Amino acid sequence: MSSSSVCSRDVVVALENGLHMSPSAQIVQTAQRFDCDVRIHKGDKTVDGKSMLDILTLAAQHGTTLTLEASGEGAQEAVDALEKLFVTNFATE
Amino acid sequence: MEIKRGIAVSPGVVPGPALVLGTEDFRIPRRFVSVDAVEIELTRFRTALDSVCGEIAENERLASERLGAQYGAIFTAHLNLARDPKLRDEIEVLIREKTYAPEFASSRVLRRYAKFIQNLGDHYMAERAVDIFDLEKRLLRHLLGEQREELSHITEPVLVLAHNLTPSETASLDPDYVLGFATEVGGHTSHTAILAGALEIPAVVGIGPFLSDVSGGETIIIDGNHGEVIIDPDESTLKRYHDTQVRIKTANEKLEQLGRLESKTADGVSIKLYGNIEFPEEVDHCIQRGAEGVGLYRTEFLYLKDDREPSEEDHFDAYRRVVDPIPDLPVVIRTLDLGAEKFPHSLEELAEVSPNPVLGLRSVRFTLRNLGLFKTQLRAILRAATYGDIRVMFPLVSSMLELRQAKMILSDVMEDLEEEGIPFRRDIQVGMMVEVPSAALLADRFAPEVDFFSIGTNDLIQYTLAVDRANPTVADLYNCADPSILKLIRMVVAAARKHDTPVVVCGQMSGDPTYTAALIGMGIRELSATPFSLPVIKQVVRELTIPQAEEIAAHTECLDVARDVENYLRGELKKILPEILD
Numbered sequence: 001m002s003s004s005s006v007c008s009r010d011v012v013v014a015l016e017n018g019l020h021m022s023p024s025a026q027i028v029q030t031a032q033r034f035d036c037d038v039r040i041h042k043g044d045k046t047v048d049g050k051s052m053l054d055i056l057t058l059a060a061q062h063g064t065t066l067t068l069e070a071s072g073e074g075a076q077e078a079v080d081a082l083e084k085l086f087v088t089n090f091a092t093e
Numbered sequence: 094m095e096i097k098r099g100i101a102v103s104p105g106v107v108p109g110p111a112l113v114l115g116t117e118d119f120r121i122p123r124r125f126v127s128v129d130a131v132e133i134e135l136t137r138f139r140t141a142l143d144s145v146c147g148e149i150a151e152n153e154r155l156a157s158e159r160l161g162a163q164y165g166a167i168f169t170a171h172l173n174l175a176r177d178p179k180l181r182d183e184i185e186v187l188i189r190e191k192t193y194a195p196e197f198a199s200s201r202v203l204r205r206y207a208k209f210i211q212n213l214g215d216h217y218m219a220e221r222a223v224d225i226f227d228l229e230k231r232l233l234r235h236l237l238g239e240q241r242e243e244l245s246h247i248t249e250p251v252l253v254l255a256h257n258l259t260p261s262e263t264a265s266l267d268p269d270y271v272l273g274f275a276t277e278v279g280g281h282t283s284h285t286a287i288l289a290g291a292l293e294i295p296a297v298v299g300i301g302p303f304l305s306d307v308s309g310g311e312t313i314i315i316d317g318n319h320g321e322v323i324i325d326p327d328e329s330t331l332k333r334y335h336d337t338q339v340r341i342k343t344a345n346e347k348l349e350q351l352g353r354l355e356s357k358t359a360d361g362v363s364i365k366l367y368g369n370i371e372f373p374e375e376v377d378h379c380i381q382r383g384a385e386g387v388g389l390y391r392t393e394f395l396y397l398k399d400d401r402e403p404s405e406e407d408h409f410d411a412y413r414r415v416v417d418p419i420p421d422l423p424v425v426i427r428t429l430d431l432g433a434e435k436f437p438h439s440l441e442e443l444a445e446v447s448p449n450p451v452l453g454l455r456s457v458r459f460t461l462r463n464l465g466l467f468k469t470q471l472r473a474i475l476r477a478a479t480y481g482d483i484r485v486m487f488p489l490v491s492s493m494l495e496l497r498q499a500k501m502i503l504s505d506v507m508e509d510l511e512e513e514g515i516p517f518r519r520d521i522q523v524g525m526m527v528e529v530p531s532a533a534l535l536a537d538r539f540a541p542e543v544d545f546f547s548i549g550t551n552d553l554i555q556y557t558l559a560v561d562r563a564n565p566t567v568a569d570l571y572n573c574a575d576p577s578i579l580k581l582i583r584m585v586v587a588a589a590r591k592h593d594t595p596v597v598v599c600g601q602m603s604g605d606p607t608y609t610a611a612l613i614g615m616g617i618r619e620l621s622a623t624p625f626s627l628p629v630i631k632q633v634v635r636e637l638t639i640p641q642a643e644e645i646a647a648h649t650e651c652l653d654v655a656r657d658v659e660n661y662l663r664g665e666l667k668k669i670l671p672e673i674l675d
Contacts, residue, residue: 017217021170021224028173051179052170053206056221059213 101320348628388621408473614646
């Protein structure tokens with residue numbers, strides 16, 4: 001059984017051009033694989049991790065620290081999967 | 094309701110539906126659907142969005158196959174945008190709860206996001222707004238399908254909004270259906286300004302980015318008197334503007350009747366009023382409004398029209414069309430004054446690329462370096478001058494050397510014509526624009542060398558105050574009422590008076606009734622303005638006495654701040670013409 005809880009973790013945007021179209025799309029695709037809610041915080045701004053438009057409005061530039069947060073069914077796994085994107089710097093699979 | 098400020102280039106106010114040019118070549122035909130149709134419209138929206146997703150997915154597949162996964166990823170991102178559940182929800186809410194048409198709802202939501210991203214202050218991200226506009230375009234194309242309307246098929250009156258109107262765009266527009274213009278860029282000499290002036294419809298330019306706030310189809314107001322565009326005006330604003338529109342119309346009809354009345358102050362001093370024109374056709378407007386001639390014929394449009402440089406005959410024909418209807422009235426032809434903005438295609442090769450074109454090779458400087466072009470125009474002017482009272486004027490003279498050079502070229506051209514046995518006017522009057530502070534400061538030296546001065550307030554203000562008024566961030570610093578400008582005008586008048594050199598004031602200031610009394614009070618007896626504004630200027634003239642005008646002008650000398658001068662003059666104008674409209 002997968003975990004059902006709230007899970008959050010900080011990540012840093014290492015991409016040179018920040019969180020632009022393609023990485024944002026990867027985040028959305030990853031987040032949408034899970035049933036839990038996914039939110040991304042940048043300072044006091046919070047967006048829906050399953051909405052591409054929302055993520056674009058974050059304008060997370062190179063070096064920005066973001067907090068990934070998931071709640072509900074599979075929260076832990078969702079945050080793990082999303083964190084991996086940042087750690088691998090969104091390398092194409 | 095949102096108010097955007099820009100540069101007022103053509104007066105009048107008009108409310109109407111917006112038509113956005115440029116970002117897409119089709120328009121949203123209706124904004125709302127009936128309540129009963131909401132479910133059908135929702136289905137229509139979902140079908141269109143599904144088709145868009147299908148289309149992007151297909152592009153993704155093709156791009157990945159043919160060009161590699163990296164290219165496919167571009168479309169993957171687009172697909173994620175199109176499939177964004179939030180996007181779908183937001184659009185559906187607008188359709189369901191506000192009965193917006195799906196086209197209007199989609200455009201609204203996407204443009205709001207695009208605008209937000211553009212305003213993030215991140216240059217790289219701001220460019221991503223393009224992807225959102227692209228999605229909007231795709232969606233609209235699917236929604237509108239065959240209903241897509243061609244620009245040339247506009248069948249109802251609209252207000253045209255654009256980043257910048259190009260001649261080809263305006264060429265396809267039916268002027269009967271265009272009620273006003275508003276553009277993001279441009280200044281007083283932009284194509285939009287020229288066109289609006291000639292059509293006598295309200296126009297505001299240089300607004301800065303605002304098109305992402307407008308979908309097209311919504312009601313907007315263009316206020317060409319104050320340089321404002323009001324998006325989605327509320328009821329009371331709309332009502333106020335409707336009233337203003339009616340009042341302006343009534344007032345204009347009344348003013349037109351002034352046409353035949355003499356332009357004389359209440360105490361009998363005659364004030365000559367001339368028209369500024371861009372196109373030969375505008376001579377009719379001058380005649381209708383009782384102008385005593387053309388005080389400024391801007392010839393730039395001759396160079397903007399085609400892809401080739403105008404020939405001597407092109408010039409000659411245009412000048413004949415101006416002078417023939419009014420052979421007894423003066424027509425002042427200003428030689429080419431281009432360069433502050435982008436050079437037209439026909440002259441691109443001769444233009445220099447300057448980071449600071451306003452201080453670069455423009456106007457008379459440009460013509461003095463391109464003598465072939467200059468002589469062609471001067472020949473045509475001299476020849477056309479045999480058909481009436483044509484005068485020639487050099488723009489942007491900044492030193493005595495330039496004036497003398499220009500006059501020397503004129504003599505050379507006369508000699509050529511003489512040798513060729515071509516009839517021309519030898520005693521043509523030669524004037525210069527006083528629009529660079531150096532020329533104003535040395536007006537006493539220039540005065541004996543010319544037959545007349547024409548104070549070009551637009552450039553004089555720009556150069557004196559060091560403000561590029563086409564730049565929205567500093568445009569508010571541009572002010573006709575600045576005491577420095579009034580002081581320069583006084584100096585020019587005093588210098589001209591010593592040498593009996595007539596002085597005309599042209600430019601925006603002479604067409605604004607706020608300044609009429611002050612200008613007359615400073616000794617100005619000739620004004621040249623857009624034909625549209627002549628009746629109201631004449632009305633002010635007829636109410637004034639010279640001592641009254643002199644008192645007003647003297648009072649402005651005690652004020653240190655442009656805003657105070659402006660407020661004072663507005664107050665005085667209200668006293669002179671209580672029925673004047675704001």
